[in-house]
Amino acid sequence: MSPSVASTVVSNGFVTNDLNRDAETDIAINPVNPANLIAAWGDSGAKSCGVGYSMDGGQTWQVSWIHGLNAAEGNPDFAFAGDPSVGFLNDGTAVVACDAWGPGLAPSALYTSRSTDGGQTWEPAVELARGKKVGHLHDHPMLTIDRYGDRVLLAYTVFLGTKNSYARSYALVSADGGLTYQGPYEIAADYRADAPWRFDVSLAGAPDGTIYATAGIWNDISIYSEQAVVVSQLRPGEARFTRSVKVRDLVPAPETLPNELWRTSMQASIGVEADGTVDLMTGDYATGNLDIYLAKSTDHGESFPSQTNLTNDEADQVMPWMSVAPNGRIDVVYYDYTRSTATLDAVYGQIPPGGSTMTRQVVDASIPQGSFMGDYLGIDSTDAQVALSWTAGRRPYDDWLEIKAASLLP
16 A cells, blocks of 8 residues: 555535436646636536536535537437536636537537636537547547647547447647637557557647647457557647557456446546656556556657556556646546455545655545446646545445545645
């Protein structure tokens, strides 16, 4: 077990309280007003992407959803929406990404919306991409703000062919505050042309303008057969992400852990420090438990010789996600699952600038688990603040799932 860190908890509690199935959450800190937080999640009650804002550092929340993304709200092509991701630009403008799907997942489309008042109101959602059938399915958008270039970076995957026989991932980039986007730019375009799936992607901007992407590589189209994780680059003026480097081979986790119904996830996340160091975090089942690995590149993504198992214990660390603060501190959120007791904790992890060891702090102990806990958790950080969001059930093994959030002083 990692040593503990004692950060000051400013707030910790429920964002939602509706007894719907709320899951797959993200969170962001307003750089203009750090007391202003925005959380987003998949809201089964609204059949849309739920959004909530706090103006008091997470002590209280007001919740709503992105409107106009389903038939009940005047968009007849779509039955429901979800997979949200959210971030704040440097001027305090918030941008949220959300996928919408029709009955049977067809058609599908990727939308974004903006808020200029801290999440109190949202502009009408704008459609950025659409798939007309199951053989052209849009899924799993991941939105990141490039803190060095103040750009909106939006990654997503398109499943193509009969029965989703292959998947390719792309990025859209906005340099005007989320009003217009350039792209799409194919991610890992030069890696393994025969790989059926390039999926589970995330992005990060670098001080020199390069955008780094991480992608999972699949041997076949079974969702729990991820083979490797790679990093590729989009340099200024380029049209595709290339220079792909395999960071590590992966042993995929099983779909469910012993005694549980919710599914696992070990998607990699990526960040870039002010000196250009590229950090990649991923889950890996190589030890027979899900552990968190941190890989570092100091040569602009050409190689990742530094790779550390941050946890390496008897527990399973599920859905890790990281945020790199401006000072180089790496902040982490994940679920910690103990098989002997079948208990699940939400945990904050902290890696000091330049470090390779992680201290940890439980923010929610022995949380009730639902049948679907989502595929990812939310985290954002500044030098002085960390915000986390996660899913917690109201009672075991049902769909009464709520979003919780915490704000900490690291």
